[in-house]
Amino acid sequence: MSDDIRQRVRVIVAEQAMIDVEQVSPESTMDDLGLDSLGLVEIVFAIEEEFGVSVPYNANEPNSEEFDISTVKAVEDGVIKLTAEKV
Template identity: 45%
Template sequence: MDVQAKIMAILADQALLDVSDVTLDDTLETLGIDSMGLVESIFAIEEAFDVTIPFNANAPADSGFDVATVRSIVQAVSALVRERA
């Protein structure tokens, strides 16, 4: 499964955008994804890859899961998928 393509599709769906409008350098803010959208995206990513993302919506900076850009989300999820394998 292509982690990058799947995450970009999940984020595009959440942002109500075409997947071609999502780039690795986008932030959640540039995609128009708010904190509730982030939580929904994380649930969708966890379900899609059968991983548990260490993210605390109440203290995102303390969770150790980098949601700064699409690229950082892809890298973090890729690492979780590798650890699980």
């Protein structure tokens, strides 16, 4: 279940970064992937649509602990938590 979520998050990130999903590693930061703040906002939107969740992300507080976006893995963990809270 959580592996499936991780894969779906990576597909979203890869699509936004315009790279193959295999090139997205858990340790990648948004910077590594060439994603700026607009790219990140689009990823958050795609995640909300894909998983039916509401992501507490504010572009003014990128380092907020509410939703960690420091690495791809952090985003995956955040989505797993949000989907678990949903049910």
